Amino acid sequence: MAKYILKRIFYLFLTLFIIATLTFFLMKLLPGTPFSNQNRMSPDQLKIVKAQYGLDQSVFVQYVRYMGGLLQGNLGTSFQFNNEPVTTLIGQRLAPSMQIGAQAMILGTVLGILLGAVAAIRKNTWVDTLATFISILGLSIPSFVLAVLLQFYLAYKWHIYPVALWDNFQSSVLPTLALAALPLGNVARFMRTEMVDVMSSDYIELAKSKGNSAWKVVTKHALRNSLIPIVTIIGPMAVSVMTGSMVVENIFSIPGIGEQFVKSITTNDYPTIMGLTIFYSFLLVVIILIVDILYGFIDPRIRLGNGGKE
Amino acid sequence: MDKILEVKDLHVNFATYNGTVQAIRGVSFDLNAGETLAIVGESGSGKSITVRSILQLLAKNADIAKGSILYHGDDLLQKSEKEMDDIRGNKISMIFQDPMTSLDPTMPIGKQVAEPLLIHNNVSKKDAMARAEEVLRLVGIPNPEARMKDYPHQFSGGQRQRIVIAIAIVDYPEILIADEPTTALDVTVQAQIIDLLRELQQKIGTSIIFITHDLGVVAGIADRVAVMYAGKFVEYGSVNDIFYNPQHPYTWGLLDSMPTLETSENNRLNSIPGTPPNLLNPPKGDAFAPRNKYAMEIDEEEQPPYFKVSKNHYAATWLLHPNAPKVDPPASIKKRFEKFKELGGSVK
Numbered sequence: 088m089a090k091y092i093l094k095r096i097f098y099l100f101l102t103l104f105i106i107a108t109l110t111f112f113l114m115k116l117l118p119g120t121p122f123s124n125q126n127r128m129s130p131d132q133l134k135i136v137k138a139q140y141g142l143d144q145s146v147f148v149q150y151v152r153y154m155g156g157l158l159q160g161n162l163g164t165s166f167q168f169n170n171e172p173v174t175t176l177i178g179q180r181l182a183p184s185m186q187i188g189a190q191a192m193i194l195g196t197v198l199g200i201l202l203g204a205v206a207a208i209r210k211n212t213w214v215d216t217l218a219t220f221i222s223i224l225g226l227s228i229p230s231f232v233l234a235v236l237l238q239f240y241l242a243y244k245w246h247i248y249p250v251a252l253w254d255n256f257q258s259s260v261l262p263t264l265a266l267a268a269l270p271l272g273n274v275a276r277f278m279r280t281e282m283v284d285v286m287s288s289d290y291i292e293l294a295k296s297k298g299n300s301a302w303k304v305v306t307k308h309a310l311r312n313s314l315i316p317i318v319t320i321i322g323p324m325a326v327s328v329m330t331g332s333m334v335v336e337n338i339f340s341i342p343g344i345g346e347q348f349v350k351s352i353t354t355n356d357y358p359t360i361m362g363l364t365i366f367y368s369f370l371l372v373v374i375i376l377i378v379d380i381l382y383g384f385i386d387p388r389i390r391l392g393n394g395g396k397e
Numbered sequence: 398m399d400k401i402l403e404v405k406d407l408h409v410n411f412a413t414y415n416g417t418v419q420a421i422r423g424v425s426f427d428l429n430a431g432e433t434l435a436i437v438g439e440s441g442s443g444k445s446i447t448v449r450s451i452l453q454l455l456a457k458n459a460d461i462a463k464g465s466i467l468y469h470g471d472d473l474l475q476k477s478e479k480e481m482d483d484i485r486g487n488k489i490s491m492i493f494q495d496p497m498t499s500l501d502p503t504m505p506i507g508k509q510v511a512e513p514l515l516i517h518n519n520v521s522k523k524d525a526m527a528r529a530e531e532v533l534r535l536v537g538i539p540n541p542e543a544r545m546k547d548y549p550h551q552f553s554g555g556q557r558q559r560i561v562i563a564i565a566i567v568d569y570p571e572i573l574i575a576d577e578p579t580t581a582l583d584v585t586v587q588a589q590i591i592d593l594l595r596e597l598q599q600k601i602g603t604s605i606i607f608i609t610h611d612l613g614v615v616a617g618i619a620d621r622v623a624v625m626y627a628g629k630f631v632e633y634g635s636v637n638d639i640f641y642n643p644q645h646p647y648t649w650g651l652l653d654s655m656p657t658l659e660t661s662e663n664n665r666l667n668s669i670p671g672t673p674p675n676l677l678n679p680p681k682g683d684a685f686a687p688r689n690k691y692a693m694e695i696d697e698e699e700q701p702p703y704f705k706v707s708k709n710h711y712a713a714t715w716l717l718h719p720n721a722p723k724v725d726p727p728a729s730i731k732k733r734f735e736k737f738k739e740l741g742g743s744v745k
């Protein structure tokens with residue numbers, strides 16, 4: 088198992104290296120610079136500014152410098168935002184994003200599991216139809232549409248929650264709900280399929296033949312077996328929550344990473360865009376790695392398959 | 398002898414997209430304390446549905462249309478789901494066909510074996526686990542104390558079937574239903590499992606309903622045999638009756654398709670030609686008639702009743718009607734009749 092994890096960590100860094108390289112060169116291909124709109128600068132001034140950021144060097148030198156910095160955990164300096172280091176920018180904005188992201192993932196997953204399980208147990212009844220309808224709704228309404236709807240009704244019209252503010256838990260409710268819809272839909276659909284499958288398996292029949300009540304068959308045998316594979320979709324779900332977060336943070340004026348990302352794009356702030364892209368990729372590959380390792384721990388078949396007995 | 402189970406005129410239908418499948422069409426039998434009844438028949442003849450009806454472990458689209466299943470005189474078909482839960486795994490338990498898929502892959506086997514005890518008895522977890530360990534040893538799992546926490550995938554197919562058996566017997570059931578418990582296993586393991594069941598029967602005195610489509614297995618375990626075809630029992634009697642004095646042409650066919658020393662030498666099995674009827678529209682007459690070279694006109698018209706061959710031996714074939722012409726059974730069957738006479742029986 089330790090060898091497997093080491094191998095995975097090596098691949099993780101390889102992936103990040105490739106992503107960083109690709110992002111770097113893509114950025115270089117883009118037209119325009121952060122300074123292209125600044126007509127007031129004379130060519131000389133522009134030269135000085137460019138030299139200050141190292142943009143007068145050849146692309147290759149810039150690349151080597153950037154990657155060197157990356158190795159030391161340095162994502163460069165922002166062209167905007169008071170020339171702060173990109174890492175500082177990210178650090179300041181990490182907490183709100185993490186909070187609503189985690190809340191949305193937990194809420195969506197828990198509700199999705201319940202919805203999917205109920206749908207599977209009441210397969211082909213109106214309960215199932217309703218649950219399917221809800222999960223398809225969750226999957227198909229874009230999070231920004233939901234965000235705007237929630238904002239309009241729950242905040243603007245009925246004054247239950249603040250419109251766009253970031254201070255206490257109250258202010259995190261609406262963005263969390265907006266972001267939770269997608270994981271909810273995903274998990275519910277996945278859970279239903281898994282559980283329908285499990286419920287028709289031989290070991291469930293054996294569990295019934297032991298004299299377990301219908302409730303106990305579900306809680307003691309069906310649930311655990313259907314839950315294990317859910318772990319595999321946590322990675323992709325995290326991606327969708329992160330992307331959704333960019334727009335949702337803007338709608339609710341949350342000082343998070345997503346909002347920062349959008350701002351950087353509109354201001355051509357390349358170092359920040361690159362830094363955030365690499366940061367997002369890093370988060371993602373780490374989540375996927377953790378999920379894979381976790382899967383190995385909770386599924387006895389895999390747990391023992393790698394380095395255990397057999 | 399004590400009759401502990403009496404199935405009377407059982408009819409089971411399945412609602413399907415194409416119509417109603419009449420899977421069981423009037424099955425009756427009884428089971429005595431301590432005996433083994435084997436049910437044999439081709440795939441699809443209704444063996445599993447018959448025994449699953451007893452525990453009411455049927456698919457959602459099943460309908461037990463008619464009949465009764467008396468357990469110590471109480472009709473199980475009238476019981477509530479809760480009352481059935483008290484019987485399942487406690488008084489009547491079941492061994493399933495496929496050991497590879499019958500165990501919960503994410504639960505340690507010790508817990509799985511102890512489960513029926515915890516459901517039905519007021520025992521502590523510790524006592525239940527101790528008993529589970531003891532039963533695992535009884536069914537022949539080596540070092541059970543070290544393996545209680547292992548998961549199903551860490552055992553071989555034969556070992557898993559032993560674990561499935563351990564689950565079925567852990568609470569000393571009165572009736573053990575074994576639905577093809579050896580089909581998925583290789584021949585040596587098959588023989589071991591049969592020996593194990595016989596041994597267990599002697600130890601705990603349970604009655605067994607043993608399902609198989611392999612008559613070869615039957616001789617080693619059963620007291621009585623029922624031959625099933627298209628949702629009905631076509632012949633039933635003692636092992637000797639069925640093996641050495643068979644009366645139904647379908648039984649003849651089954652016996653003829655049994656591998657013997659000679660057939661395994663030249664590798665040829667005489668399987669019965671043709672296929673069973675579609676039970677969406679069962680034929681008006683004898684369901685076996687289209688495959689029966691001894692079929693008569695009446696077979697197309699009317700279903701044969703049970704004719705008594707001897708005490709406890711019945712067969713549903715018009716050939717036993719007093720007016721039926723004498724037919725010449727296959728040579729191999731005649732040889733069996735000879736044997737029957739040697740055994741002291743009287744052949745009709």
Ligand SMILES: Nc1ncnc2c1ncn2[C@@H]1O[C@H](COP(=O)(O)OP(=O)(O)OP(=O)(O)O)[C@@H](O)[C@H]1O
Nearest residue numbers: 411413418420439440441442443444445446447456
């Ligand atoms: N859920 C169902 N819906 C419709 N038909 C069914 C259903 N379950 C069983 N049947 C039908 O009932 C008949 C009897 O099935 P059963 O499983 O009892 O056969 P079997 O004798 O046990 O065969 P095998 O030896 O293959 O296990 C078959 O023709 C089958 O197609």
Ligand SMILES: [Mg+2]
Nearest residue numbers: 444445446576
């Ligand atoms: Mg069967």
